[in-house]
Amino acid sequence: MKKEVVQPIRTHKIFKPQEEWKGIIAIYLYLAGMGAGSFIIGTLIHWSGVALNPLPNSTIRLFNDSLNLSELPLFWGPILVAMGAPFLILDLGIKWRFMYACLNPKTSWVSRGFIILSTFILLGLAFLAKSILPFNWLHAESFFWSIVEAIAFVFAIGTALYTGILLKATKSVPLWNTKLLPILFLMSALSTGSMAILLSTLGTGLLSYESRTLELLKGTEQILVLIEGVILFLFLLRNYKTMEQAKHSVRLLLSGEKKWIFWGGIVLLGFIFPILLENISSYYPENLILIYASGIALLCGGFFLRLGVLSAGIKDQIPMKRLIEVQYGIGLMERTGLRGERFYHSEKNKKIYP
Amino acid sequence: MDDKVLVIDPQKCTGCRLCELVCSVFHTGSSNPSRSRIKVLKWEDVGIYIPLTCNHCEKPFCVEVCPTKACHREPENNNRVTIDKKLCIGCRTCIISCPFGHPFFDVQERVTVKCDFCDGDPQCVRFCDIKAVSFVSAGETSIVRKREFANKYLDLLRYGK
Numbered sequence: 001m002k003k004e005v006v007q008p009i010r011t012h013k014i015f016k017p018q019e020e021w022k023g024i025i026a027i028y029l030y031l032a033g034m035g036a037g038s039f040i041i042g043t044l045i046h047w048s049g050v051a052l053n054p055l056p057n058s059t060i061r062l063f064n065d066s067l068n069l070s071e072l073p074l075f076w077g078p079i080l081v082a083m084g085a086p087f088l089i090l091d092l093g094i095k096w097r098f099m100y101a102c103l104n105p106k107t108s109w110v111s112r113g114f115i116i117l118s119t120f121i122l123l124g125l126a127f128l129a130k131s132i133l134p135f136n137w138l139h140a141e142s143f144f145w146s147i148v149e150a151i152a153f154v155f156a157i158g159t160a161l162y163t164g165i166l167l168k169a170t171k172s173v174p175l176w177n178t179k180l181l182p183i184l185f186l187m188s189a190l191s192t193g194s195m196a197i198l199l200s201t202l203g204t205g206l207l208s209y210e211s212r213t214l215e216l217l218k219g220t221e222q223i224l225v226l227i228e229g230v231i232l233f234l235f236l237l238r239n240y241k242t243m244e245q246a247k248h249s250v251r252l253l254l255s256g257e258k259k260w261i262f263w264g265g266i267v268l269l270g271f272i273f274p275i276l277l278e279n280i281s282s283y284y285p286e287n288l289i290l291i292y293a294s295g296i297a298l299l300c301g302g303f304f305l306r307l308g309v310l311s312a313g314i315k316d317q318i319p320m321k322r323l324i325e326v327q328y329g330i331g332l333m334e335r336t337g338l339r340g341e342r343f344y345h346s347e348k349n350k351k352i353y354p
Numbered sequence: 355m356d357d358k359v360l361v362i363d364p365q366k367c368t369g370c371r372l373c374e375l376v377c378s379v380f381h382t383g384s385s386n387p388s389r390s391r392i393k394v395l396k397w398e399d400v401g402i403y404i405p406l407t408c409n410h411c412e413k414p415f416c417v418e419v420c421p422t423k424a425c426h427r428e429p430e431n432n433n434r435v436t437i438d439k440k441l442c443i444g445c446r447t448c449i450i451s452c453p454f455g456h457p458f459f460d461v462q463e464r465v466t467v468k469c470d471f472c473d474g475d476p477q478c479v480r481f482c483d484i485k486a487v488s489f490v491s492a493g494e495t496s497i498v499r500k501r502e503f504a505n506k507y508l509d510l511l512r513y514g515k
Binding site for chain 2: 098110114319
């Protein structure tokens with residue numbers, strides 16, 4: 001006699017990543033992080049007092065005044081952050097209400113971020129304007145601007161950290177709800193920022209390829225990339241070992257539908273290409289193309305890191321839904337390794353789920 | 355007066371989704387369940403339906419993360435947690451934060467919306483003939499649940515199941 005076919009109830013769960021925050025938020029997080037990181041590195045170079053090459057065409061005439069662009073490659077970070085902010089506004093449901101976003105700094109990290117970013121953009125752009133504009137009444141060498149620079153530096157660190165804290169503060173996405181995320185984004189901000197400064201100073205001629213400062217900058221950038229790699233590994237490992245949804249997020253990144261972002265964008269472009277190309281370029285000092293290529297790859301990798309983390313975030317299951325699924329054994333085979341009817345007809349599970 | 359809450363009885367729900375329909379008509383004027391503030395979770399293969407609505411939590415995440423204070427509590431209206439449409443910017447932070455998957459983004463109004471007890475007369479309760487959704491005082495529902503638990507415990511002692 002033919003055995004009756006047992007129709008199992010649905011035996012697999014479908015884990016859908018969140019779709020509220022998409023690529024446009026990743027661009028915002030990326031530009032904010034990179035801008036803040038480049039301002040931090042640029043300010044550190046400025047404070048270190050290293051000799052910078054005089055730029056051949058560093059002044060341009062505007063009306064009757066001449067603008068001095070010699071420090072622009074060091075302090076262009078706030079411009080990037082200012083370019084990133086409109087992407088956040090673009091993502092809002094009602095865009096013209098964006099100013100309302102600062103109304104609840106007491107508890108909301110979106111509000112706090114609005115204030116941190118706005119302060120950084122204003123102070124950073126003011127400092128940049130001071131270094132460009134030739135007006136005497138600005139008293140460019142006064143102590144006041146050192147204070148502005150120091151405050152902008154603190155807010156730049158705040159901006160770089162904030163991009164991670166914003167995601168962490170949402171709490172319901174286990175992949176993001178870890179202290180390692182702000183540190184990971186801070187490291188990524190510093191590595192992409194240092195690369196942005198490296199490219200801008202090298203491209204404009206502010207630092208020559210042979211200079212010790214550039215060597216130091218390259219070394220720092222490589223160390224930052226390595227630290228970022230270690231933190232990324234720990235971040236994935238911690239998430240894989242802990243909560244269920246976080247584990248599925250990591251699976252989604254490593255072998256699921258987001259694997260192209262992870263392996264192609266983050267690992268290849270963000271880590272392997274830059275380190276490989278920079279090491280090759282040290283044998284061919286006259287060939288700057290390799291440095292530029294590694295720089296662009298690293299900058300792309302920074303973007304894909306944000307995009308990957310953002311798009312792989314799976315929300316915690318609704319407790320009621322979880323209860324029903326546990327009660328009726330839906331998705332339990334994922335934890336036991338058994339499939340379909342085998343799960344329900346195994347002797348062990350008959351006792352647990354009669 | 356005791357605050358009232360929406361209480362769901364999953365065992366009674368038949369999955370007709372009338373609650374979704376009347377909710378959307380009341381709030382938006384259109385009979386479009388996708389714009390409703392109540393959603394029915396379904397497991398068709400096992401015949402289980404659970405209408406899910408806002409829990410109006412004691413410490414709501416949506417209120418905590420809202421950058422504009424649009425999401426706020428109204429103690430005078432059954433202590434409900436509601437969203438002021440005039441303040442909402444549609445950032446969707448509350449949607450990501452809520453562990454109960456409640457606030458919804460209304461694609462036509464471009465703001466986040468959630469259950470507001472229909473200003474004291476929940477339409478889902480009014481139209482649910484089998485009373486799978488009821489609007490009762492918070493004290494009463496806790497007594498009912500304690501009684502249910504006590505009965506189940508007694509059954510367990512008596513019959514061992």
